[in-house]
Every structure is written in structure tokens, then in C-alpha cells.
Amino acid sequence: MAQEMNPKSPKSPALILGIVAGAVAVIALVALAYIKMQNLPFNKGRDIGLLAVAIVxxxxxxxxxxxELLRVGGSRGMAMNVNAFGTLLAVFGILLMVNYWIVPRQFGDKKLDLTAGKYYSLSTQTKNIVKTIKSDNPVELFALVPMDRYSQISPDTARSLELNKKRLEEYKRLNPNLTVTTLDPYVSKRATEVAKESGLTALPSAGCLLRFKKDPKAVESVPSLDESQITRSLSKLLDDKGKKRKVYFLTGHGEVAMAGPAGQQQQQDPLASDSQNLAQLKQALTDDRFEVVELPMAKEIPADCTVLATVGAKAPFAKAELDTMRKYLQNNGRLFAVLDPSSKSNLADLLKEYGIEWQTGMVEDQALSVQEPSFFYATNLGSHPIVNDLKKSRLVAVFNRTGSFKQGTVPTEMEYSSLVTSSPTSAVTGGPKGPFDLVAAVGKRAPVVDPKDDKKAPDTKTELGTRIVAVGTPWFLTLPIAGGQVANSLIATDAVNWLSDNTKDMGIRPKNPWDDEKDRKIEMTKAKLNKVMLFTFLLPLLLCIGAGIAMSVARSRR
Amino acid sequence: MRNIWTIAQREVKAYFTGPVGYVVMSCWILFAGLIFYLILGSPSASADMEPLFRNCTILLIMVLPLLTMRLLAGERGGDQGVGTIELLLTSPITEWQLVLGKYLASMLYMCSLVLVSGIYAVAFRVLGKPDVGKIIGGYVGFLFFSGYVLALGLFFSSLTNSQIVAAVTTIVSSLALWLISFFKDNPSKSLQFLAWFSMLGHHEDFWRGVISLQEVVWYCSAIYFLLFASKLMVASSRWR
Known part of the structure; x- marks a missing residue:
């Protein structure tokens, strides 16, 4: 009797082969998963071999x-389960594709930033600048983040880094001609290559690097991942070959010096008047691609002068000098005039001709004072291109020993704007009460543009006309503290930008959502806390428990 | 639509005529109130609802499964359930209507919890100067997050006859989905992909006051997928 092999026998070769083959397939899949989890580099022979082993x-x-498979698969229940599982898998696949692939790429920038300071959105200036990158000259941005130290940094720094990483993604989405790559400057091989291509010995340890893809030697190094710094550097990179704008600072009348004596640090006491200088302002203007030049005297103002500045002149100007400046202004000139209330400068006479009237009395504000009444905060920013963005960010300005301005007779076609005003609690010693204009500007009245009219806005210096910005104290520009909520340096640089028609670099400000935490501070007393807890905790809880008991009693009665 | 609304009405009524609704609401007021008290009592207290939202999401993970555990598991009759699933499946309502009706009811109840938490926003407005946009964003995120946990709870409720098992599995899986977000900064791409499935990573923007289309689509997709899976599980009762 021929012995027939029972297919279900434990010794059946088919069964043993099946078990071995199944085990091999599982091992191959586990090995592939391990390789992927460990992020090992792709190896064609090994990886495809393992996949082939798993399939076979x-x-x-x-x-x-x-x-066995045909028997189980043939049952109605199994078929329906398989069908349901397949459908679920298909839906999962579609949703995964939509969420992981389509939406982030096509609609990644669609969002509603509801925060008061629009902290999580790029500014209009940034968007405009990034959009100017052309396909024939693409730009590369390398964000330098040391990943191995990421876990060692403080939670606040980690929060900032996260925020900056998100902002970089937005830069990337704005224009395909800008590529954004994150590199670890210490371990990444690409970082070494980038440094070599750009002719650098090594990449900076933080911040980012901007360069043209076709001309890697044209590099801008940015010390941080802050939007204002990245955008300014990008603007500088794109505009490097453009015409240099020159700001001439007048000297010879006891004006504030451009820089302190060599090696001398700027006074840390914000009230000290000696040794103050404009080094910080000069640096900020240089960063904005201005060339800062000292002009000994205004006998003749150079033709390439974009903005003429006079900061804290102590001695009066000669008549000829005033005439030269008058002539310059009549010829669509731009003047940045910073007056000193303790001096006898006659610059005020020139400003008066343009409707800016100087009031010499020292302004004091007891309610918003920092250390003494003449050293105070001014929180009211006006409505003007120079301060509009700063106002949105709820920034404030700080003044010390300042005079003030008021609107006089403004020439026709020009308008007077108050940029920073003191609070109504301010007063001039022994004089009238505030508010007072501490920074003011005059310029040509903006034409009323009909939205249906295609006519372009004025864009030439002649069309924009004469412009003046006046500040009540030189201290405003020499403030040694910067950043945070204090807008002094931003107002000063944006004023020079506005005077020179360089609106694209205006209003780019450091945006940090944690800056306004001070504003949100709550002062709680024990009595206040108890009252709040009574209304938000005890009463609602008792009401809810009471309602529950009432419902339970009502149910049991039924 | 009428069938969905009828089922939802019945379920909402069940929440407020039974003990579950009041227990959940009391737990919510008790713990959210304590968190609010701790935030206000701290020396660095500020009129910012972000810390409250952050802590309350963990609270939601613990509380919401109590609402969903009975929705479908209760219909099957285990753990003192009513055992009406056969009746429902033979009545002229579709599986989708059943699932959506139950889900809508739990969302409506959830909205009452959100309304109660509105007193904290009012308190912040009275005490300081909160960023209103950030509060709105936080509440929108709160609704999406709750919607996700409720859909997950409904799915687990459709898998089992036991309400306890449904609640525990929902809490455990929600916590697991929460915790995998820590892989976000891991250099491994696979683990980063895994972290993408965590709801925490998709919630940060709402807390900051930003409503991003990407995150809204993610939440809607996740909720749809879980409801679809629940619908399939209800349908499978017919042939199981």
C-alpha cells in the first residue's frame, strides 16, 4: 500500500517550508525596519536584497x-472583513497623502494669525523682499543649528528656536527661488562643503548664512535666526550692487560725536550725558546699507546727499549755513533734525518755516517716569509710515530731558504728523500740560488714490518732495539699552529710511511673542484671588453638584 | 440629517438626566478650577490662557473617555448597557447616522464644558490685558482636540462590549498618541514620522493663537478616519 503523504501532517515538507519561508520574510522585514529606524545610509544591494527576501x-x-488561505478567504465573514480592512486602508492612505504631501506643500502658508502683534507671520516687507528673488539668480539660506546641543539649551531658547524654524519654513514657501537648509555647523559634512564653497574657514556656530547659488562667494552672515536680521541681510545681499545711499551728519556746532574715544565704552548710566555718541545709530544705518559720512560744515551740501542729519547742535548755525540748508530743503531735500533743549541752536527757525514749531521747555512725566520725571516712557505712537508697524507691536519710546514740538503754519501740499506724543499727564516745568509732540515729521501730503485708477503712486524724489523729521532730544538716539519693547533705535532708523524713500526696509522689527509678557502681568492679592476663586470655582462647582443631586432626586421620585 | 439629530438629542438628554454628565462636569470644574487657581496664585501670573489650555488638554484626555465609553459599547449590552444594538441595526437608520448622531451628542456636551471654561477667559479679561486673539485660537484648538479624543473614544467604544475597557483603552491610546510627540526632535526620520501622528504637535499653533489650515485639515482628517473606522465596526456587527 503506497503511503500517501497527509498534507496536514506535522512532518509535511510543504508545511515546514511555509513556516521557514514565513519566518525568513518576517526577519527580513524586521531588519529593514531596523535599518530605517537607525537612519542608516541606503545600501542598494543590502536593502533591495532584504526586500526581495521578504517578498519571496x-x-x-x-x-x-x-x-488554508482559500478556505478562510472564501468565507463570507472573512471576505467582508477583508473588504472593510481594505477600505479603511485606502481611506488612511488617501488622508495620509493629503495631510503629509498635498496640504503642507500647496496650502502650508494659509493661516490666521490672531495674535495682537502678528508674532507668527512674516512682515509685508519680508514678503516683498523675498518675492524679488529671481529664478535666474536663486538664493540659498543655511540655518545653522547645533543639533547635539539642542537638548542642553533652556526651554525659552528651545521655544525661540522652534519659532524661528517655523519662520524659516515660511520663507521657503514664499518663493521657490529661495532654498532653506538646516545644517549642524559642527557635524554636518555639508556645512564644511558650504564653508569651503563660500571661501570661509568655518561656518558661524549659530544664526544663518545667505548666498547666491550661482555666486557662492557673495555671502551675508546673519548672527541670529530673527526675521528682522534675516530680511535685512537678504535685502543687503540682493541690493549690494545698488546705489549707496549717503547720510551726511553735520559737525562743527557741538553736535553729538559719531563715536566715543577709542576703547571707551558707552556710558551704562542712561542719564549720563557726557561720552554719549552715535556709534549705535551709525551701525544700524550701515546695516541698512547707508553710508554714514561726517560733513564739517554746510557751506555746500554734496549732490549725493540722501539725508542730511544734525544731532544736538549746541552752537547756532551761521546765516550762510542756514541759507544753504534752506536751499537744500527747497530742492526736495531731506533733513533729520535732532534738537537739544539745553542749547541755543537756531535750527528751530528753519523748522518753523515748514510748520514744525519748537518748544524749548523740558517735558516731564511723573506718571510714566523711569527714574526721575524728565526720564519717561512715551507710549503714544502716531499714524505715520515710520511708526505704524511699531504701534502694532505695542512698542514704546523712552525720552530724557526732551523739548517738544507743535504744529505751526505748514506749507500747502505738505502735512505735519506727530510720530511720538507724551501722555496727557506730562507737563513742561511751570508751563502747560501735555500731551506734547516729541518726534514730528513733515512731508508732502499723500495723494488720494482712487482704487479704480491705475495711476502709479509717486516714486521719484521730486514727486515725493521735501521731508523733515524732528526729534526733541539727542539722548533719543544715544540710548545705550536696545531691544525689548523700546523702539528708539527702530524709530530713528525707520525715520532715515523714510527720509530716503527706502520704504522696503522699514518696519522690519524683531518679533518676539514673549516681549509683551510684562504687559500681561497680573498683580494678585489674597483677597482678589479668593474673590476670583469664589466666582470661577466654588459657585460653578456647587451649582453643578446641586443640579446633579436635584436630577437624581427627581428621577428616584419618578 | 433628522435621524442624526434625533439620536444626538436622545444622547444629550441621557447625559443630563443621568449621573455621567454631572460627574464629568463636576470633575472638569474641579480640576480646571484648581489649575486656574495655581496659575493665578503663582508669582509670575499673567493674563495668558496658554498654560491653562496646555494643562487642560491632559484633563480632557482623562475626562472625555467617560463620555464616549457608553455610546456604542453600552448599546451592545455589556457592563449594564441597554443592549439595543440589534434594534438599532434593524431600524431604518444607517451606520453613518448612528455614529454621527452619537458623535454629535458628545460634541454638544463638550461645548457645554467649553462654555463653562469661558469664565476663566472672562476672569483674565477682568484682571489683566489678555491677547484676545490668542484666547480665540486656544478655544478653536480646544474644540478640535476634544473632537479628536471623542472620535477616538467612540471608535474604542465600537470595538468592545465593555464600557470600562472602552474608557481605559481610550485613555491609554490618547496618552500614547500624546507621548509619541517627544520623538519630534529625534534625528531618526521614522520616529519623526511617528511623532507626526501625535495630536500634541498639531496643537501648538492653536495655543499660540494661530489657526493654520494644515492643522485644521489634520484634525478633520483624523476625526473623519476614526468615525469611518467606527462606522465599519458598527457595520461589522451585522455579519459577526
């Missing part, structure tokens, strides 16, 4: 268990 193993297992 699974097929062999299926062939060896063909009868």
Missing part, C-alpha cells in the same frame, strides 16, 4: 498554505 518568503508561505 511571503509568497512561498502563501503558496505552501494555499488551501
Amino acid at each position: 518568503g511571503a509568497l512561498t508561505w502563501a503558496i505552501c498554505n494555499k488551501d
Whole structure:
């Protein structure tokens, strides 16, 4: 009697082959998963080999268990389960594709920033500048983040880094001609290559690097990942070959010096008047691609002068000098005039001709004073291109020993704007009460543009006309503290930008959502806390428990 | 639509005529109130609802499964459930209507919890100068997050006859989905991909006051997927 091999026998070669093949397929899949989890580099022979082993193993297992599979798969319940599972898998696949692939790429920038300071959106200036990058000259941005130290940094720094990383993603979405790559400057091989290509010995340890893809030697190094710094550097990179704008600072009348004596640090006491200088302002203007030049005297103002500045002149100007400046202004000139209330400068006479009237009395504000009444905060920013963005960010200005301005007779076609005003609690010693204009500007009245009219806005210096910005104290520009909520340096640089028609660099400000935490501070007393807890905790809780008991009693009665 | 609304009405009524609704609401007021008290009592207290939102999301993970555990598991009759699933499946309502009706009811109840938490926003407005936009963003995120946990709870409720098992599995899986977000900064791409499935990573923007289309689509997709899976599980009762 011929012995027939029972297919279900434990010794059946098909069954053993099936088990072995299945085990091999599982091992190959686990190995592939391990390689992927460890992020090991792709190895064609190894990876494709393992995949082939897994497929062949699974097929062999299926062939060896063909009868069993057909029997189980043939049942109605199994077929419906498989059908349901397949549908679920298909839906999962579609949703995964939509969420992981389509939406982030196509609609990644669609969002509603509801925060008061629009902290999580790029400014209009940034968007405009990034959009000017052309396809024939693309730009590369390398964000330098040391990943191995990421876990060692403080939670606040980690929060800032996260925020900056998100902002960089937005830069990337704005224009395909800007590529954004994050590199670890210490371990990344690409970082070494980038440094070599750009002719640098090494990349900076933080911040980012901007360069043209076709001309890697044209590099701008940015010390941080802050939007204002990245955008300014990008603007500088794109505009490097453009015409240099020159700001001439007048000297010879006891004006504030451009820089302190060599090696001398700026006074840390914000009230000290000696040794103050404009080094910080000069640096900020240089960063904005201005060339800062000292002009000994205004006998003749150079033709390439974009903005003429006079900061804290102590001695009066000669008549000829005033005439030269008058002539310059009549010829669509731009003047940045910073007056000193303790001096006898006659610059005020020139300003008066343009409707800016100087009031010499020292302004004091007891309610918003910092250390003494003449050293105070001014929180009211006006409505003007120079301060509009700063106002949105709820920034404030700080003044010390300042005079003030008021609107006089303004020439026709020009308008007077108050940029920073003291509070109504301010007063001039022994004189009238505030508010007072501490920074003022005059310029040509903006034409009323009909939205249906295609006519372009004025864009030439002649069309924009004469412009003046006047500040009540030189201290405003020499403030040694910067950043945070204090807008002094931003107002000063934006004033020079506005005077020179360089609106694209205006209003780019450091945006930090944590800056306004001071504003949100709550002063709680014990009595106040108890009252709040009574209304928000005890009463609602008792009401809810009471309602529950009432419902339960009502149910039991039924 | 009428069938969905009828089921939802019945379920909402069940929440407020039974003990579950009041227990959940009391737990919510008790713990959210304590968190609010701790925030206000700290020396660095500020009129910012972000810390409250952050802590309350963990509270939601613990509380919301109590609402969803009975929705479908209760219909099957285990753990003192009513055992009306056969009746429902033979009545002229579709599986989708059943699932959506139950889900809508739990969302409506959830809205009452959100309304109660509105007193904290009012308190912040009275005490300081909160960023209103940030509060609105936080509440929108709160609704999406709750919607996700409720959909997950409904799914687990459709898998089992036991309400306890449904609640525990929902809490455990929600916590697991929460915790995988820590892989976000891991250099491994696979682990980063895994972290993408965590709701925490998709919630940060709402807390900051930013409503991003990407995150809204993610939440809607996740909720749809879980409701679809629940619908399939209800349908499978017919042939199981």
C-alpha cells in the first residue's frame, strides 16, 4: 500500500517550508525596519536584497498554505472583513497623502494669525523682499543649528528656536527661488562643503548664512535666526550692487560725536550725558546699507546727499549755513533734525518755516517716569509710515530731558504728523500740560488714490518732495539699552529710511511673542484671588453638584 | 440629517438626566478650577490662557473617555448597557447616522464644558490685558482636540462590549498618541514620522493663537478616519 503523504501532517515538507519561508520574510522585514529606524545610509544591494527576501518568503508561505488561505478567504465573514480592512486602508492612505504631501506643500502658508502683534507671520516687507528673488539668480539660506546641543539649551531658547524654524519654513514657501537648509555647523559634512564653497574657514556656530547659488562667494552672515536680521541681510545681499545711499551728519556746532574715544565704552548710566555718541545709530544705518559720512560744515551740501542729519547742535548755525540748508530743503531735500533743549541752536527757525514749531521747555512725566520725571516712557505712537508697524507691536519710546514740538503754519501740499506724543499727564516745568509732540515729521501730503485708477503712486524724489523729521532730544538716539519693547533705535532708523524713500526696509522689527509678557502681568492679592476663586470655582462647582443631586432626586421620585 | 439629530438629542438628554454628565462636569470644574487657581496664585501670573489650555488638554484626555465609553459599547449590552444594538441595526437608520448622531451628542456636551471654561477667559479679561486673539485660537484648538479624543473614544467604544475597557483603552491610546510627540526632535526620520501622528504637535499653533489650515485639515482628517473606522465596526456587527 503506497503511503500517501497527509498534507496536514506535522512532518509535511510543504508545511515546514511555509513556516521557514514565513519566518525568513518576517526577519527580513524586521531588519529593514531596523535599518530605517537607525537612519542608516541606503545600501542598494543590502536593502533591495532584504526586500526581495521578504517578498519571496511571503509568497512561498502563501503558496505552501494555499488551501488554508482559500478556505478562510472564501468565507463570507472573512471576505467582508477583508473588504472593510481594505477600505479603511485606502481611506488612511488617501488622508495620509493629503495631510503629509498635498496640504503642507500647496496650502502650508494659509493661516490666521490672531495674535495682537502678528508674532507668527512674516512682515509685508519680508514678503516683498523675498518675492524679488529671481529664478535666474536663486538664493540659498543655511540655518545653522547645533543639533547635539539642542537638548542642553533652556526651554525659552528651545521655544525661540522652534519659532524661528517655523519662520524659516515660511520663507521657503514664499518663493521657490529661495532654498532653506538646516545644517549642524559642527557635524554636518555639508556645512564644511558650504564653508569651503563660500571661501570661509568655518561656518558661524549659530544664526544663518545667505548666498547666491550661482555666486557662492557673495555671502551675508546673519548672527541670529530673527526675521528682522534675516530680511535685512537678504535685502543687503540682493541690493549690494545698488546705489549707496549717503547720510551726511553735520559737525562743527557741538553736535553729538559719531563715536566715543577709542576703547571707551558707552556710558551704562542712561542719564549720563557726557561720552554719549552715535556709534549705535551709525551701525544700524550701515546695516541698512547707508553710508554714514561726517560733513564739517554746510557751506555746500554734496549732490549725493540722501539725508542730511544734525544731532544736538549746541552752537547756532551761521546765516550762510542756514541759507544753504534752506536751499537744500527747497530742492526736495531731506533733513533729520535732532534738537537739544539745553542749547541755543537756531535750527528751530528753519523748522518753523515748514510748520514744525519748537518748544524749548523740558517735558516731564511723573506718571510714566523711569527714574526721575524728565526720564519717561512715551507710549503714544502716531499714524505715520515710520511708526505704524511699531504701534502694532505695542512698542514704546523712552525720552530724557526732551523739548517738544507743535504744529505751526505748514506749507500747502505738505502735512505735519506727530510720530511720538507724551501722555496727557506730562507737563513742561511751570508751563502747560501735555500731551506734547516729541518726534514730528513733515512731508508732502499723500495723494488720494482712487482704487479704480491705475495711476502709479509717486516714486521719484521730486514727486515725493521735501521731508523733515524732528526729534526733541539727542539722548533719543544715544540710548545705550536696545531691544525689548523700546523702539528708539527702530524709530530713528525707520525715520532715515523714510527720509530716503527706502520704504522696503522699514518696519522690519524683531518679533518676539514673549516681549509683551510684562504687559500681561497680573498683580494678585489674597483677597482678589479668593474673590476670583469664589466666582470661577466654588459657585460653578456647587451649582453643578446641586443640579446633579436635584436630577437624581427627581428621577428616584419618578 | 433628522435621524442624526434625533439620536444626538436622545444622547444629550441621557447625559443630563443621568449621573455621567454631572460627574464629568463636576470633575472638569474641579480640576480646571484648581489649575486656574495655581496659575493665578503663582508669582509670575499673567493674563495668558496658554498654560491653562496646555494643562487642560491632559484633563480632557482623562475626562472625555467617560463620555464616549457608553455610546456604542453600552448599546451592545455589556457592563449594564441597554443592549439595543440589534434594534438599532434593524431600524431604518444607517451606520453613518448612528455614529454621527452619537458623535454629535458628545460634541454638544463638550461645548457645554467649553462654555463653562469661558469664565476663566472672562476672569483674565477682568484682571489683566489678555491677547484676545490668542484666547480665540486656544478655544478653536480646544474644540478640535476634544473632537479628536471623542472620535477616538467612540471608535474604542465600537470595538468592545465593555464600557470600562472602552474608557481605559481610550485613555491609554490618547496618552500614547500624546507621548509619541517627544520623538519630534529625534534625528531618526521614522520616529519623526511617528511623532507626526501625535495630536500634541498639531496643537501648538492653536495655543499660540494661530489657526493654520494644515492643522485644521489634520484634525478633520483624523476625526473623519476614526468615525469611518467606527462606522465599519458598527457595520461589522451585522455579519459577526
